Amino acid sequence: MESLTNRKKVLEQKPMNFIERLYLPAIVKGMAITFKHMFKKKETIHYPEKTREFSINYRGMHSLKRDEQGRERCTACGLCALSCPAEAISMIAAERKEDEMHLYREEKYAAVYEINMLRCIFCGLCEEACPKEAIYLDGNIVPADYLRRNFIYGKDKLVEPTLT
Amino acid sequence: MSAFLGAFILIINMSIFYLVAFLSIVFSLLVIFSKNPVHSVLYLIITFFTFTVHYILLNAQFLAIVNFIVYMGAIMVLFLFVIMLLNLNRDTEPMHSLVIKIIGIIAGGCLALTLIGALKATLSYKVPVVVTKSDLGLVKNLGKVLFNEFLLPFELSSVLLLSAMVGAILLAKKESNAIN
Amino acid sequence: METAFIIEKFILVTAVFAISLLIAMYSTYAERKVAAFLQDRVGPNRAGPFGLLQPLADGAKMFFKEEIIPAQASKILFIVGPSLAMLTACMGSAVIPWGQDLEIAGKKISLQVTDINVGLLYIFGVVSLGVFGVMIGGWASNNKYSLMGAIRAASQNISYEIAMGLSIIALLMVTGTLSMKEIAAQQSGFHWNIFYQPLGFLIFLICAFAETNRTPFDLPECETELIGGYHTEYSSMKLGFYLFAEYINMFVSSAVMATLYFGGYNFPFMNDLGFSANVITIIGTVGLFIKIICFIFFFMWVRWTIPRFRYDQLMNLGWKVLIPLAIANIVLTGVVLSLT
Numbered sequence: 120m121e122s123l124t125n126r127k128k129v130l131e132q133k134p135m136n137f138i139e140r141l142y143l144p145a146i147v148k149g150m151a152i153t154f155k156h157m158f159k160k161k162e163t164i165h166y167p168e169k170t171r172e173f174s175i176n177y178r179g180m181h182s183l184k185r186d187e188q189g190r191e192r193c194t195a196c197g198l199c200a201l202s203c204p205a206e207a208i209s210m211i212a213a214e215r216k217e218d219e220m221h222l223y224r225e226e227k228y229a230a231v232y233e234i235n236m237l238r239c240i241f242c243g244l245c246e247e248a249c250p251k252e253a254i255y256l257d258g259n260i261v262p263a264d265y266l267r268r269n270f271i272y273g274k275d276k277l278v279e280p281t282l283t
Numbered sequence: 284m285s286a287f288l289g290a291f292i293l294i295i296n297m298s299i300f301y302l303v304a305f306l307s308i309v310f311s312l313l314v315i316f317s318k319n320p321v322h323s324v325l326y327l328i329i330t331f332f333t334f335t336v337h338y339i340l341l342n343a344q345f346l347a348i349v350n351f352i353v354y355m356g357a358i359m360v361l362f363l364f365v366i367m368l369l370n371l372n373r374d375t376e377p378m379h380s381l382v383i384k385i386i387g388i389i390a391g392g393c394l395a396l397t398l399i400g401a402l403k404a405t406l407s408y409k410v411p412v413v414v415t416k417s418d419l420g421l422v423k424n425l426g427k428v429l430f431n432e433f434l435l436p437f438e439l440s441s442v443l444l445l446s447a448m449v450g451a452i453l454l455a456k457k458e459s460n461a462i463n
Numbered sequence: 464m465e466t467a468f469i470i471e472k473f474i475l476v477t478a479v480f481a482i483s484l485l486i487a488m489y490s491t492y493a494e495r496k497v498a499a500f501l502q503d504r505v506g507p508n509r510a511g512p513f514g515l516l517q518p519l520a521d522g523a524k525m526f527f528k529e530e531i532i533p534a535q536a537s538k539i540l541f542i543v544g545p546s547l548a549m550l551t552a553c554m555g556s557a558v559i560p561w562g563q564d565l566e567i568a569g570k571k572i573s574l575q576v577t578d579i580n581v582g583l584l585y586i587f588g589v590v591s592l593g594v595f596g597v598m599i600g601g602w603a604s605n606n607k608y609s610l611m612g613a614i615r616a617a618s619q620n621i622s623y624e625i626a627m628g629l630s631i632i633a634l635l636m637v638t639g640t641l642s643m644k645e646i647a648a649q650q651s652g653f654h655w656n657i658f659y660q661p662l663g664f665l666i667f668l669i670c671a672f673a674e675t676n677r678t679p680f681d682l683p684e685c686e687t688e689l690i691g692g693y694h695t696e697y698s699s700m701k702l703g704f705y706l707f708a709e710y711i712n713m714f715v716s717s718a719v720m721a722t723l724y725f726g727g728y729n730f731p732f733m734n735d736l737g738f739s740a741n742v743i744t745i746i747g748t749v750g751l752f753i754k755i756i757c758f759i760f761f762f763m764w765v766r767w768t769i770p771r772f773r774y775d776q777l778m779n780l781g782w783k784v785l786i787p788l789a790i791a792n793i794v795l796t797g798v799v800l801s802l803t
Contacts (some may be wrong), residue, residue, distance in 0.1 A: 146769060153501045153768045163505040321602060325540075328595070348584040356591025360598070367602050367610060421580050422641055440676060 155236055178241045180258030181234055183278045186224050191278060192253035193224035194231065199245035207238035208245060223249070233279060236261045236270040300340055307333035320366045328359045345422045472640045476557075487710035488518040490759055496711075497763040510647055514712050525703035533696050535605040544600025545704035551593040552711035558582035559608075559718045560647045562728045565741055571705065574748065575644055582643035584633070586719055590674055593712070594620045597683065600705070601693035614693030615774070616683030619672060622781040627670035629789035632661045632785060633796045634723060647727035652734060655726040663791045666785055671720060672733035673711040673781070678766040682774060715759035725754050 164171050173179070173182060184192050211265035213230035215223045222228075245254050264270060313326040331354045338347035367407065429437050492514065494506065499506030505515035532541055562574035579585055594617045601613020637659050638646050650656055657664050673680040684692045694705045721727060728747035736743065772780070 149768045150764060153764065155502055159499050159503050161505050162503045164509075165505070300497075325599070344580045345584075348581045352584065352587040352591055356588055356594070356624075360591075360594050360617060363595075363598055364614065364617060367598070368614065381622050443673070 124133050156281035178243045178246075178256040179273075180236075181239075181245070181256050182258050182263050183232065183255055183274070183279055184253050184255060185279050185281065187219070189259055189281045190222060190224040191228060192251045193229050194226075194251055194253070195229035195232075196250065198248040198250065202244045203239075203243060204244065205238045205240045207235045207240075229274070232274050234277065235265060236272055236273050251255050296340065300337075303333050303336045303340070307337070321363070324363050324366055327362070328355055331359065332384060342421075345425050398410050467529060469541050471572055472576065475574070477558050477560070479576060480553065481751065483711055483714050486714050486755075487707060488522070490710040490713060491521060491707075492518050493759065494763050494766075497760065498767055501767045502558055502766070504726040512552040522703070525700050531696075531700040531703070533605060535789070536696065537603045537605070540599050540603035541696075544596055544603055545701045545708070546596075546621075547595030547599060548593065548708040549704045549711070551589055552708040552715065554592075555586050555589045555712075555715035556583050556718065557720055560582055560644045560713075560727060561751060563648075563740070563744045565744055567741075574744070578644045581641045583631060583641045583646070583723075584718075586643075587624075587631065587714075590627070591620075591624055593674070596708070597693050600697070604693075604696035606696050607803075608690055609695045610694050612683060612695065617675065619676075619680065619683060619777060619781075622778060623670045623680075624641075625672035625697070625787070626666055626781060626785035626789050627674065629786060629793060632659055632668065633663045633789070633792045634667075636793070636796050636800060643722060647722055647729070650726040650729050651731060653731040655729070656726065657724045660724065660792075660796070662788070664720075666789050666792065667720065667724070669780075670784060671716040672762070672765070673714055673777075675711060675762075677713065677762055679769045680777060681766075681771060681774050682777060711761060713762055714755065715727060717755045717762070720758055721751060721754040727751055 155262040186192050195210055197210065197212075200206075200210060207230075210229045210233070212227050215226050215228055241256060243256050246256055262271040263271075307330055310326050312329040314323050316332060317323050317326060331350065335347045335351045335355070338344075338350060475788040483797060495517070496514070507517040510516040510520045514751075532538055540554055557576045558579060560575040560578070564571045564573050566572070597616045597620070598613050601616070602608045634646075634656060635641065637656065640646060640649075641755045646656075648793070672678075676683045682692075684694065694702055728751045729742070730747060733743055733747065738746075
């Protein structure tokens with residue numbers, strides 16, 4: 120059938136001549152190509168010694184951020200849990216006491232903050248939803264484990280260590 | 284010292300001969316008596332191997348190696364091939380009817396008679412055969428004998444083999460034509 | 464005298480056996496390393512410096528794997544199969560001349576285990592016997608896939624043996640002898656047989672690939688189509704024997720090709736250097752091993768370049784191309800020999 124765009128190229132397959140049917144020149148050519156690769160730069164990164172650098176917009180493990188004075192930024196508003204398409208985030212809010220001023224920035228804070236890393240799809244919507252710039256997916260790859268319950272990360276693993 | 288060593292080597296030679304001869308008889312009996320045809324073929328291969336050893340003991344290196352290549356390496360592989368493909372075992376063995384058994388006994392008896400007769404004929408030679416030239420079985424001598432004294436039978440047998448080959452190809456061809 | 468002879472041969476046999484096993488062992492390492500280099504990778508580099516202890520680690524792994532013999536398999540033949548494969552692989556190196564005679568304290572020491580009158584045919588016989596290891600192993604497994612794989616492997620080996628034998632016949636017409644020692648000695652200096660038998664060498668090379676079950680002829684053990692072919696049911700060191708036998712076969716066939724076509728222990732200008740005979744012998748032996756290693760590299764190089772044949776292509780190449788070509792080579796050699 121006539122093609123509408125007329126951009127179709129018909130590939131003509133000529134019958135092979137004698138030398139082509141011997142396949143020897145083609146084999147020699149192929150051998151030369153593979154031999155050249157002996158001297159090319161090796162693409163391997165020696166993993167445990169060297170690690171590959173992530174791209175700048177890579178989304179890894181979550182971390183709960185602190186402000187300049189080392190106080191937790193999270194105010195347990197629940198927007199991240201709401202925005203999460205995989206229902207991976209859950210939290211319990213609590214009110215800040217008088218003597219906890221140096222620990223939490225806002226009056227309300229997350230007493231428990233859990234992310235199920237098996238549910239998380241690392242989409243980054245929690246990061247975008249957060250009004251307090253408290254959660255970022257700037258960590259490494261989530262490490263493997265033998266037990267499912269170990270993949271529920273609590274505040275012990277998520278909150279950024281204090282600067283001091 | 285060297286006379287003693289020579290005698291020692293002779294004794295070793297003789298004992299190797301008797302050992303191998305015993306083995307070849309045992310294995311050829313096993314060929315007949317084993318129930319599984321594949322085992323039969325494998326025993327036959329070992330039997331041929333003992334024959335190769337016999338040839339080597341006679342210093343007939345060329346015959347030994349040709350026996351090794353042609354019988355062990357080629358013909359027996361084809362035997363094994365066919366028997367493995369047919370997957371013969373005890374269940375598929377054909378019925379042993381009385382007629383077949385009688386025919387087998389008669390044929391075996393005829394063979395035994397012929398063999399005994401041939402053995403008797405050789406027994407009438409009182410002088411044992413002595414190999415005068417020890418390098419009789421080497422390639423050069425064998426080739427000279429084959430291409431001078433026995434040229435006609437040699438060539439005739441090669442023509443026979445060639446015609447058999449052509450015939451086999453013809454048989455194979457005909458079948459494929461019939462399918463088409 | 465006799466005891467000295469026996470001791471000398473015993474040492475030589477042990478040395479040849481040890482060297483062939485060592486080279487085969489490091490061929491497994493080299494295979495992975497060459498494969499890696501041809502694909503811009505690094506290859507095994509964890510066990511020891513540059514991964515040099517990798518073959519030992521692989522061997523240890525093989526020994527510690529669970530040994531499984533299928534319940535319905537015939538037990539004796541199941542063990543005989545890999546043993547036979549290993550035995551026939553090792554037997555071939557007996558007739559290869561590893562160098563000229565060494566002279567130590569006025570005594571000539573031959574660097575060939577045995578110079579039998581029909582050395583070339585002996586190698587051919589050992590090669591043809593190699594089929595049995597595969598066939599017995601495949602049948603004894605009592606598995607349809609194994610049997611199919613075994614039959615496939617055997618028919619490939621038989622088909623290429625014929626072309627191999629015919630290419631050897633053309634070589635015999637040039638050399639006029641079946642003894643490996645004399646064939647090697649005739650190629651003294653640079654009179655290598657490759658210059659007189661280029662076509663014969665090409666046929667022999669292709670057949671050597673097929674006989675050792677290397678790519679592009681590795682259908683007998685192709686994992687993708689026959690789940691391992693004849694050694695599907697094998698595990699542990701019995702599988703190791705089958706795999707290792709392939710590498711020994713590769714070493715022996717490289718040695719045979721180097722001896723038959725590439726001058727063996729001879730190297731150019733060997734008689735004009737003015738060294739003593741012993742030094743030349745040692746250089747020649749080293750040269751032979753360099754040639755062998757080059758061939759082994761070639762085997763691996765081809766493996767990572769040329770894809771596997773389809774089965775009908777394999778049979779077409781064997782029966783319709785190589786055998787007529789080998790016969791034509793015999794006729795050509797005969798014509799040239801009668802003219803000169």
